[in-house]
Amino acid sequence: MPTLLHLDSSADLVSSRSRRLSQAVVDAWLNADPSGVVVRRDLHRTPVPHLADSSLHWAPADRVPGSNPPAAAEALQRALLDELLAADIVVIGAPLYNFSIPSSLKAWIDHIHVPGVTSADTGALAGRPVVITTSRGIAYDIGSPTEGWDHEVPALRTLFGSALGMDVHVITTSLTLAAQDPSLSSQIGRSEQELDEALTLATETGMRLALATA
Structure with a gap:
């Protein structure tokens, strides 16, 4: 039976759009293939610690002689790696925080990007789909001052696509602050439209990937 690893990193547990989108992908995937198994990891509710030792950036065989990372930290990393490697598809809710990746997600990434274990040259994750659902407070249009x-998204594409060799799908919704920030009030309509379109794409993506992994 196919397995989906579902991660979220938003600190908003009530109205997060990245969480809503990631869940839409998962729901559509399960609806299309009820035999699927979902492994859930909420990186905000249960944070992964920062790497305890720099040697954990490397596979055991490639570490500097004498490296001795804490046993508990090494066991956690192994568990996170096994969880990722066992997944047929990965879905990640990743809001844009301060123009970059949430620290909760970055800590997880630092544990699972290990040359010689998950790097693209090993083929361990080659072609495996990863869906990134990202929400952004304002707009980053081409030609705008914030272009x-x-x-976040370029870094995640590089990491999962180039460094890990996965098949990257990105679903984005912008202007999540339109209803809160008076300066963005004229963009409320666009904000709602982008969310609707992103939810539709999330559902379509989940269904399509379910057929591919069935």
């Missing part, structure tokens, strides 16, 4: 300020 290029989103340093």
Whole structure:
């Protein structure tokens, strides 16, 4: 039976759009294939600690001689790696925080990006789909003053696509602050439309990937 690893990193447990979108992907995937198994990891509710030792960036065989990371930290990393490697598809809710990746998600990434274990040259994750659902408070349109300020999605594409060799799908919704920030009030309509379109794409993506992994 296929397995989906579902991660969320938003600190908003009530109205997060990245969480709503990631759940839409998962729901559609399960509806299309009820035999699927979902492994859930909420990186905000149960944070992964920062790496306890720099040697954990490397596979045991590639560590500097004499490296001795804490046994508990090494066991956690092994568990996170096994969880990822066992998944047929990965879905990640990743809101844009301060133009970059939430620290809760970054801590997880630091544990699972291990050359010689998950790097693209090993083929361990080659072609495996990863869906990133990202929400952004404002707009980052081409030609606008904020073009290029989103340093999250490009980094995640590089990491999961180039470094790990996975098949990356990104679903984005912007202007999540339109209803809160008076300066963005004229963009409420666009904000709601983008969310609707992103939810539709999330459902379509979940269904499509269920057929591919069945």
